[in-house]
Amino acid sequence: MKYSVLLILTLCLGCQQTARKDISSAADLYPQDFLQQVEKLRDMALTDDTAYQLIESLTTEVGPRLGGSPADAAAVTWAMDKFKSMDFDKISLEPVTFRRWVRGPETAEIIAPFPQPLKITALGRSMPTPKEGITGEIAHFATIEDLEAATDDQVQGKIVYISNKMLRKKDGSGYGPAVKARSMTAKVAAEKGGIGAIIRSIGTDSHRGPHTGATRYQEGESTLPVGALSNVDADLLDNVLKRNKPVTVRYTLGSDWGDEYTSYNVIGDIVGREKPDEYVIIGGHLDSWDLGTGAIDDASGCGITMATASLIKQHIGQPRRTIRVILWANEEYGLFGARAYHAAHQHEMNKHIIGAESDFGAGRIYALASRADVASMPVFEAMAELLKPLDIPYVGNKGYSGPDLIPMRRAGMAVAGLYQDGTSYFDYHHTPEDTLDKVIPADIAQNVAVWVVFTALAAEYAGDFGFGLSD
Amino acid sequence: MKYSVLLILTLCLGCQQTARKDISSAADLYPQDFLQQVEKLRDMALTDDTAYQLIESLTTEVGPRLGGSPADAAAVTWAMDKFKSMDFDKISLEPVTFRRWVRGPETAEIIAPFPQPLKITALGRSMPTPKEGITGEIAHFATIEDLEAATDDQVQGKIVYISNKMLRKKDGSGYGPAVKARSMTAKVAAEKGGIGAIIRSIGTDSHRGPHTGATRYQEGESTLPVGALSNVDADLLDNVLKRNKPVTVRYTLGSDWGDEYTSYNVIGDIVGREKPDEYVIIGGHLDSWDLGTGAIDDASGCGITMATASLIKQHIGQPRRTIRVILWANEEYGLFGARAYHAAHQHEMNKHIIGAESDFGAGRIYALASRADVASMPVFEAMAELLKPLDIPYVGNKGYSGPDLIPMRRAGMAVAGLYQDGTSYFDYHHTPEDTLDKVIPADIAQNVAVWVVFTALAAEYAGDFGFGLSD
Numbered sequence: 052m053k054y055s056v057l058l059i060l061t062l063c064l065g066c067q068q069t070a071r072k073d074i075s076s077a078a079d080l081y082p083q084d085f086l087q088q089v090e091k092l093r094d095m096a097l098t099d100d101t102a103y104q105l106i107e108s109l110t111t112e113v114g115p116r117l118g119g120s121p122a123d124a125a126a127v128t129w130a131m132d133k134f135k136s137m138d139f140d141k142i143s144l145e146p147v148t149f150r151r152w153v154r155g156p157e158t159a160e161i162i163a164p165f166p167q168p169l170k171i172t173a174l175g176r177s178m179p180t181p182k183e184g185i186t187g188e189i190a191h192f193a194t195i196e197d198l199e200a201a202t203d204d205q206v207q208g209k210i211v212y213i214s215n216k217m218l219r220k221k222d223g224s225g226y227g228p229a230v231k232a233r234s235m236t237a238k239v240a241a242e243k244g245g246i247g248a249i250i251r252s253i254g255t256d257s258h259r260g261p262h263t264g265a266t267r268y269q270e271g272e273s274t275l276p277v278g279a280l281s282n283v284d285a286d287l288l289d290n291v292l293k294r295n296k297p298v299t300v301r302y303t304l305g306s307d308w309g310d311e312y313t314s315y316n317v318i319g320d321i322v323g324r325e326k327p328d329e330y331v332i333i334g335g336h337l338d339s340w341d342l343g344t345g346a347i348d349d350a351s352g353c354g355i356t357m358a359t360a361s362l363i364k365q366h367i368g369q370p371r372r373t374i375r376v377i378l379w380a381n382e383e384y385g386l387f388g389a390r391a392y393h394a395a396h397q398h399e400m401n402k403h404i405i406g407a408e409s410d411f412g413a414g415r416i417y418a419l420a421s422r423a424d425v426a427s428m429p430v431f432e433a434m435a436e437l438l439k440p441l442d443i444p445y446v447g448n449k450g451y452s453g454p455d456l457i458p459m460r461r462a463g464m465a466v467a468g469l470y471q472d473g474t475s476y477f478d479y480h481h482t483p484e485d486t487l488d489k490v491i492p493a494d495i496a497q498n499v500a501v502w503v504v505f506t507a508l509a510a511e512y513a514g515d516f517g518f519g520l521s522d
Numbered sequence: 523m524k525y526s527v528l529l530i531l532t533l534c535l536g537c538q539q540t541a542r543k544d545i546s547s548a549a550d551l552y553p554q555d556f557l558q559q560v561e562k563l564r565d566m567a568l569t570d571d572t573a574y575q576l577i578e579s580l581t582t583e584v585g586p587r588l589g590g591s592p593a594d595a596a597a598v599t600w601a602m603d604k605f606k607s608m609d610f611d612k613i614s615l616e617p618v619t620f621r622r623w624v625r626g627p628e629t630a631e632i633i634a635p636f637p638q639p640l641k642i643t644a645l646g647r648s649m650p651t652p653k654e655g656i657t658g659e660i661a662h663f664a665t666i667e668d669l670e671a672a673t674d675d676q677v678q679g680k681i682v683y684i685s686n687k688m689l690r691k692k693d694g695s696g697y698g699p700a701v702k703a704r705s706m707t708a709k710v711a712a713e714k715g716g717i718g719a720i721i722r723s724i725g726t727d728s729h730r731g732p733h734t735g736a737t738r739y740q741e742g743e744s745t746l747p748v749g750a751l752s753n754v755d756a757d758l759l760d761n762v763l764k765r766n767k768p769v770t771v772r773y774t775l776g777s778d779w780g781d782e783y784t785s786y787n788v789i790g791d792i793v794g795r796e797k798p799d800e801y802v803i804i805g806g807h808l809d810s811w812d813l814g815t816g817a818i819d820d821a822s823g824c825g826i827t828m829a830t831a832s833l834i835k836q837h838i839g840q841p842r843r844t845i846r847v848i849l850w851a852n853e854e855y856g857l858f859g860a861r862a863y864h865a866a867h868q869h870e871m872n873k874h875i876i877g878a879e880s881d882f883g884a885g886r887i888y889a890l891a892s893r894a895d896v897a898s899m900p901v902f903e904a905m906a907e908l909l910k911p912l913d914i915p916y917v918g919n920k921g922y923s924g925p926d927l928i929p930m931r932r933a934g935m936a937v938a939g940l941y942q943d944g945t946s947y948f949d950y951h952h953t954p955e956d957t958l959d960k961v962i963p964a965d966i967a968q969n970v971a972v973w974v975v976f977t978a979l980a981a982e983y984a985g986d987f988g989f990g991l992s993d
Contacts, residue, residue: 111761114638122638167585167593167815170954259814259954260730283957287815290582290958343730344638344758483641483730486754487761 077433081511085367089437089507092366096500101361103492105133105354106413110344110487117341118381119151119312126337127315130353130378134319137361139376141320147380147391148313152176154341155305157278159249162186162299165291170259171249171278172342173306174233174266175384180276184303185210185247191292195232195239203243210247210300211240214289216282219255223411223473229253233279234267241273248277249302251285256478259283263340264481265384276304314338314380316388319357321364323372323510328399330375331510332406332464333359333502336382336455343485347476351490351498352409352453353378359502363510370510372404379455382410386454393458400462405509405516407467408453409498412480413490414472416501419443420450423465424517430508431467437504441497446470465516467509469501548904552982556838560908560978563837567971572832574963576604576825577884581815581958588812589852590622590783597808598786601824601849605790608832610847612793615786618851618862622783623647625812626776628749630720633657633770636762641730642720642749643813644777645704645737646855651747655774656681656718662763666703666710674714681718681771682711685760687753690726694882694944700724704750705738712744719748720773722756727949730754734811735952736855747775785809785851787859790828792835794843794981799870801846802981803877803935804830804973807853807926814956818947822961822969823880823924824849830973834981841981843875850926853881857925864929871933876980876987878938879924880969883951884961885943887972890914891921894936895988901979902938908975912968917941936987938980940972 077086113129116122127144134142152175159171190209192198198211213232218225232250240248252262261281268274280288291298317337323329335352339345360374380388396403405423419438421431425448435445450468452460460466479485509516548557584600587593598615605613623646630642661680663669669682684703689696703721711719723733732752739745751759762769788808794800806823810816831845851859867874876894890909892902896919906916921939923931931937950956980987 107761111758112636114636114758125637165583165585166596257959258729259957283955283959286959287582287585287957290578484754486730486758488728488754488757 077436080429080433081508085511088367089504092362092503093437093500095366096362096503097496099358099362099496099499100492102354102358102499103490103495105357106346106350106490106495107487109350109353110346114344115341116337116339116345118149118314118338118384118387119309120341123314123338127317130317130337133357134317137357138364139319140322143318144315145318145392145395146313147316147388148311149381149385149387151309151312152384153307153309155179155307157304158184159278159280159300159302161288161291162301164294164296164298169284169288170261170281171302172261172263173304174277174279175263176265176268177237177277177304177306178274179307180302180304184301185276186299186301187246189292189298189300190245195235198236198239201243206240207244209245210249211236211245212288213250214285215251217253217255217477219474219477221472221474222470223476225255226253226477233264237266237275237277238272241275245275247302248275249300250277250279252279252282254282254477254480254482257282258482258484260342260483262481263342278302278304316380316392317378319360319376321360321370321374324369326372328402329372330403331372331506332375332377332403333506334377334379335409336388337378338381338383340383340481342481342483343479344487345485346487346490347412347479347485348481349410351413351495355409355495355498355502358499359506362499362503363507367507370507371513372510374506374510382455386457389455389458393462400459400464401518403459403464405465405467406452406456406459407469407505408455409469409502410453410455411471411473412476413494414474414476415494415497416443416469416471418446418470419505420446420468420470421448422450422520423448424520427514427516430512434504434508438501441500443501463519465520467505469505471498548907551900551904552979556982559838560975563833563974564908564971566837567833567974568967570829570833570967570970571963573825573829573970574961574966576828577817577821577961577966578958580821580824581817585815586812587808587810587816589620589785589809589855589858590780591812594785594809598788601788601808604828605788608828609835610790610792612791614789616789616863616866617784618787618859619782619784620852620856620858622780623855624778624780626650626778628775629655630749630751630771630773632759632762633772635765635767635769640755640759641732641752642773643732643734644775645748645750646734647736647739648708648748648775648777649745650778651773651775655772656747657770657772658717660763660769660771661716666706669707669710672714677711678715680716681720682707682716683759684721685756686722688724688726688948690945690948692943692945693941694947696726697724697948704735708737708746708748709743712746716746718773719746721748721750723750723753725753725948725951725953728753729953729955731813731954733952734813749773749775787851787863788849790831790847792831792841792845795840797843799873800843801874802843802977803846803848803874804977805848805850806880807859808849809852809854811854811952813952813954814950815958816956817958817961818883818950818956819952820881822884822966826880826966826969826973829970830977833970833974834978838978841978842984843981845977845981853926857928860926860929864933871930871935872989874930874935876936876938877923877927877930878940878976879926880940880973881924881926882942882944883947884965885945885947886965886968887914887940887942889917889941890976891917891939891941892919893921893991894919895991898985898987901983905975905979909972912971914972934990936991938976940976942969
């Protein structure tokens with residue numbers, strides 16, 4: 052996943068208990084036998100491996116699937132085939148066009164005072180270095196704010212290096228403050244006359260695989276080829292810098308922009324029996340970064356939500372309104388799928404009753420939140436009642452969801468947050484270590500159990516969740 | 523470190539309590555004030571950071587130092603400088619000549635049925651593939667024994683893949699049974715008409731960095747270019763193979779043999795006040811594999827033993843006999859330093875009173891063992907008495923030490939084993955993850971405290987530990 056600045060702001064507001072009106076009981080909203088069916092499916096889902104098998108399949112049979120790569124097309128075919136074999140009612144492809152960004156060879160090394168190699172990876176959207184690389188003295192700043200405050204003299208002719216460390220937090224809130232270095236270092240360094248830009252990986256691990264992730268790049272703006280060192284290599288560079296001698300580094304990044312490419316949002320519908328043209332939107336993004344196999348980011352989200360919709364159809368039957376699973380195209384370097392879907396469905400945004408995305412890894416869910424009209428709070432109370440045996444509380448109406456819902460949320464759609472434990476998420480996020488072994492089958496099954504409760508109740512609810520909500 | 527087959531046999535015999543004669547007390551062997559000095563230094567060492575700073579320095583200022591690489595020479599200079607600055611009495615270089623083995627580019631990928639990249643690294647001493655790589659169908663065997671039992675038909679024209687998994691054990695005893703695949707796959711596969719050889723990494727982790735390590739290669743024998751997949755990539759290949767379709771893989775290894783090179787064993791002596799020409803041998807190996815910075819393998823062993831000798835001189839004074847710290851050259855791909863030292867000192871082997879090597883990572887020591895004449899058992903009892911407060915028992919006279927002592931042990935020298943907890947050692951061993959962050963300062967200090975007790979008492983002991991012991 053990738054956070055936009057707006058999402059980060061939302062993150063900071065999250066998890067607060069909101070005041071709410073007296074609620075009706077779940078029995079007023081849903082027939083008793085429906086609630087019993089959901090309860091039964093919730094329990095069954097806890098030992099069901101449909102989602103895990105989908106994750107295994109996508110990572111094994113497709114693997115890394117960067118937007119615009121050959122594996123992007125393979126992933127689209129995979130998703131179509133899976134939706135078909137899982138008996139979804141309607142499957143559609145919606146085109147998503149973007150300019151490709153392709154990774155190239157990448158190397159880094161300390162030249163002086165102590166020659167040794169460093170592990171680097173290009174940030175997504177970075178321009179390439181010249182073939183022979185960029186060689187220069189390091190200008191070291193602890194944070195992006197320190198770089199912003201620096202004079203041009205401190206930066207001119209140098210390779211800027213930002214060493215800020217991300218903090219480990221259950222809700223991932225260490226990411227927001229740290230990730231600004233990933234977005235902004237190339238731009239700010241270029242503006243001050245720097246010749247190169249390197250950051251410490253935005254991640255909480257101590258591995259040799261650096262974290263990629265998109266950097267800001269807009270035509271007409273100054274920028275520089277920018278890469279991330281692994282946290283271990285950043286530790287090493289920090290220790291070299293502590294010797295207080297000038298430190299010279301060389302790095303090479305071969306990544307570059309390519310031609311236009313059309314991928315697809317792959318959409319699977321379980322069509323509503325009463326309101327087929329109203330949608331509860333769930334899903335994950337189908338693309339991944341290229342370094343790992345995209346198991347936690349975001350085969351997990353795809354598997355969890357595909358399994359959820361399928362299990363509901365199989366064990367409860369057609370919902371009142373349509374459950375739409377969207378497997379988003381190219382989330383990672385620009386939310387292209389999200390923007391294309393919003394553009395194509397703008398005229399019927401108000402038919403998108405509520406949305407949620409699973410894009411925070413493979414950890415267990417620990418809380419449910421909403422961002423919906425207060426009139427719909429009884430629905431969340433009903434969900435919370437069904438989630439009690441899983442120890443998952445409802446934590447209020449200032450919730451957030453995944454990045455692919457940003458355009459629709461801005462347009463006024465209600466969202467739900469099914470918050471996952473992200474304590475170890477940023478150990479693997481956007482690195483070569485994002486692989487199947489990091490996915491624990493029982494944790495994935497717990498996710499599906501929770502998504503079943505949310506999705507079934509949202510799709511069956513006779514009312515709506517409000518529209519035109521402020522962003 | 524690298525185990526020889528003999529060492530593995532010895533491993534299997536280790537850790538058994540041996541019968542021993544009634545012992546004298548420590549007070550009969552050593553003056554009381556000496557024992558008090560050792561006790562004091564032991565306690566001081568527990569918070570001393572000399573060893574950790576040496577490890578930090580070697581990994582930061584030299585980094586990866588494969589035998590024959592430019593960093594090999596830098597490491598020799600580093601070691602000389604450190605011995606000097608630590609006030610060793612005598613510093614000497616002894617030449618160690620070997621043929622260089624140089625790593626080249628390395629790639630691997632599944633071609634069919636599911637194209638995706640794999641992480642591979644050449645095993646040390648492997649020959650290179652052709653530039654375009656080797657492409658072929660996988661012939662999968664669970665173990666090297668299964669390969670040995672296979673018919674030529676099963677192997678001919680195929681790339682052999684051995685998927686055996688190493689087991690995690692505190693004493694590292696999972697290594698012996700697993701590592702035969704690393705030594706033998708290329709030879710056995712070649713003899714049966716295979717065109718390539720790949721193994722699962724010999725390691726206990728779930729990381730993307732494959733484990734290198736030496737493979738058997740002797741002129742005149744059949745062999746093949748052989749690489750190890752990371753455990754994670756081996757998991758992936760195993761999952762692909764479970765689909766029961768033919769699996770085609772391509773891999774490229776650029777590593778090859780180069781010219782002759784002369785490196786050095788770097789030797790620092792704390793010269794004995796009474797018996798300067800009798801030696802207690804301690805040390806670690808100065809070279810490392812090239813993938814990490816060789817922090818646990820074996821900057822740790824170098825740092826621990828250099829600090830030990832230095833602290834003894836500083837706080838207790840000149841020992842009765844010489845404490846010789848040997849930083850061994852090119853252990854990793856052939857025990858070259860060990861063999862050169864033995865060859866050069868063959869005539870005075872009996873002056874090498876006892877030896878121990880620290881080459882099992884950065885974990886805490888949990889036991890002391892010996893392999894010495896039974897007449898010297900009271901010395902080990904005295905050591906055990908001083909190690910009691912650290913909860914370190916003496917576990918008998920069937921002990922083993924590090925690989926660099928193999929030639930001298932075979933010649934009859936007594937050895938001691940200061941056994942380190944290796945539970946996580948094979949998560950990092952020979953991989954890119956062998957870096958400073960895996961070294962915990964307090965654990966290193968604990969090692970030094972134990973080495974101080976062993977080394978001081980061994981060097982001060984008026985008797986000897988026997989010579990001409992059976993191997």
